[in-house]
Amino acid sequence: MAGFRGIDKAFFPIKNVSSVIEIFKHQLEKVSEPDLALLSIIVGAVENSLTCSRPNAPLQLCEPMEPSSLPTLEIHTVESLYNKFHAIIKSAVDPVVKTSREKVYATREIVKKVSDVVWNTLSRSYYKDRAHLQSLYSYLTGNKLDCFGVAFAVVAGCQVLGYSDVHLALSEDHAWVVFGQYGTETAEVTWHGKGNEDKRGQEIGKGVSARSWLYVNNKPVICTRAMEVAALVSAINPSLNTAHDAYEVALLQQELLWLLYDLGHLAKYPMAIGNLGDLEEISATAGRIPCDVLFKEAIASARQNYTNMHVYPYTYQGGYFYRNKMYEEAFESWANASDVIRKYNYSRDDEEIYKEFLEIANELIPHIMKVESSGFSANSILKKPQCFAHLLRFYDGICQWEEGSATPVLHIGWAKPLVNTISKFDADVRAKVNIICETAEDRIEQQHNFNNHSNGSTNCLNNNNYCVPKKQDLSPPGTDLINAIESKVNSAEE
Numbered sequence: 502m503a504g505f506r507g508i509d510k511a512f513f514p515i516k517n518v519s520s521v522i523e524i525f526k527h528q529l530e531k532v533s534e535p536d537l538a539l540l541s542i543i544v545g546a547v548e549n550s551l552t553c554s555r556p557n558a559p560l561q562l563c564e565p566m567e568p569s570s571l572p573t574l575e576i577h578t579v580e581s582l583y584n585k586f587h588a589i590i591k592s593a594v595d596p597v598v599k600t601s602r603e604k605v606y607a608t609r610e611i612v613k614k615v616s617d618v619v620w621n622t623l624s625r626s627y628y629k630d631r632a633h634l635q636s637l638y639s640y641l642t643g644n645k646l647d648c649f650g651v652a653f654a655v656v657a658g659c660q661v662l663g664y665s666d667v668h669l670a671l672s673e674d675h676a677w678v679v680f681g682q683y684g685t686e687t688a689e690v691t692w693h694g695k696g697n698e699d700k701r702g703q704e705i706g707k708g709v710s711a712r713s714w715l716y717v718n719n720k721p722v723i724c725t726r727a728m729e730v731a732a733l734v735s736a737i738n739p740s741l742n743t744a745h746d747a748y749e750v751a752l753l754q755q756e757l758l759w760l761l762y763d764l765g766h767l768a769k770y771p772m773a774i775g776n777l778g779d780l781e782e783i784s785a786t787a788g789r790i791p792c793d794v795l796f797k798e799a800i801a802s803a804r805q806n807y808t809n810m811h812v813y814p815y816t817y818q819g820g821y822f823y824r825n826k827m828y829e830e831a832f833e834s835w836a837n838a839s840d841v842i843r844k845y846n847y848s849r850d851d852e853e854i855y856k857e858f859l860e861i862a863n864e865l866i867p868h869i870m871k872v873e874s875s876g877f878s879a880n881s882i883l884k885k886p887q888c889f890a891h892l893l894r895f896y897d898g899i900c901q902w903e904e905g906s907a908t909p910v911l912h913i914g915w916a917k918p919l920v921n922t923i924s925k926f927d928a929d930v931r932a933k934v935n936i937i938c939e940t941a942e943d944r945i946e947q948q949h950n951f952n953n954h955s956n957g958s959t960n961c962l963n964n965n966n967y968c969v970p971k972k973q974d975l976s977p978p979g980t981d982l983i984n985a986i987e988s989k990v991n992s993a994e995e
């Protein structure tokens with residue numbers, strides 16, 4: 502990997518967002534492949550200077566001194582960190598010999614060695630989930646990285662060594678690398694979750710973990726160099742504290758995401774499109790497509806490229822509808838999210854998505870029911886069979902998620918809000934929902950599709966029809982829940 506090129510020096514000192522955009526544009530359009538270490542150090546330095554309050558510097562309040570100004574970033578700061586990263590990586594692994602005619606591919610040993618050098622230079626103990634630990638700036642100035650940051654650092658390190666075959670693989674809650682002549686070798690390079698032994702060096706789950714959401718049914722986002730730039734931009738964290746974002750950092754992230762979007766590098770990256778949608782909802786960019794279209798594009802990308810095995814595109818959209826009081830649409834998005842999770846088995850590595858569904862079922866939906874049942878508007882969602890159908894599909898997907906899983910999902914804490922919600926719909930509204938039972942054969946076919954990674958979406962919901970597997974198909978926990986609903990609802994009617 503060429504050292505710090507003169508050409509990059511022309512962009513310094515960095516004083517505003519647009520000069521950062523210029524550097525990224527140059528890296529993405531003018532050089533053979535974007536320099537991950539350089540770009541990560543730059544955005545990390547900018548983020549750190551505006552979000553990690555320093556005692557002797559006045560906290561930058563929300564309004565910038567002038568449009569999108571930034572604290573000056575000098576070239577020597579960036580260059581010394583850049584050279585430090587090269588030195589750390591090259592001290593541990595010999596770079597690819599330049600003169601070699603044939604292409605040299607990474608081996609598992611090399612990937613593991615790069616992961617080891619990053620791993621062994623991290624601070625002994627620090628709060629791993631803290632914000633602003635994702636960039637090489639954090640690694641090089643504080644020896645701290647979060648789990649995504651370690652994976653990114655390994656890919657950036659392999660780029661330094663000249664292994665252009667090593668790429669970042671991303672699920673919705675984990676990151677690892679692919680490498681080799683066909684890009685089919687996989688390796689864990691970082692940890693996941695709390696208290697789990699890391700599996701660094703091993704190839705990606707062949708066993709039971711392969712069926713968990715964590716590995717998205719072997720449909721991860723496999724990054725190109727430019728998509729690795731999109732990942733580092735997505736990982737920019739503008740939060741100053743729980744209540745405020747640093748305005749300039751959010752603006753920088755939004756403009757960089759539009760640059761990557763225009764160059765086509767977000768097309769196969771649903772979460773990055775969703776991140777851009779969230780930023781556009783907060784502050785729409787004039788002349789750009791609206792955020793609701795971005796959320797639809799993220800869903801289309803996940804359906805098109807990842808056989809609809811990703812949940813987050815639907816929860817990005819559902820969150821948008823919820824915040825904008827479009828409750829029927831929110832129910833539909835959440836039911837669609839549930840249609841994804843039902844295809845998986847729940848494993849203990851899936852806590853993040855469990856918390857997501859728990860919040861929707863036990864916080865967001867009950868809040869909607871509360872505000873809707875206070876009013877008596879004729880077009881209240883409580884009068885709409887379609888809403889009832891969406892909710893049944895939502896809950897049923899969680900029940901099916903649990904079926905066949907080693908770890909239970911549902912407990913009594915789920916049943917109370919669930920029964921409360923269902924019983925808010927009058928019998929005449931519920932009666933309008935046609936329950937179409939899938940046959941056991943349908944379920945077997947679905948299972949077959951899952952195993953063969955094909956798009957097994959047999960969900961037959963269209964108007965008020967709602968498909969539910971015949972009751973005897975439900976494993977005990979789900980049946981208990983459905984029984985609990987029925988007994989509660991019946992008693993509510995008496």
Ligand SMILES: CC1(C)CN=C(N2CCN(c3ncnc4sc(CC(F)F)cc34)CC2)S1
Pocket residue numbers: 648649671672673674675676732735736772773776813816817820
């Ligand atoms: C609908 C939501 C709750 C809103 N934000 C969500 N995010 C999901 C995770 N986010 C991400 N955004 C871009 N790329 C990645 S890669 C990854 C896994 C990690 F281990 F590498 C996570 C993630 C960004 C924020 S899902």
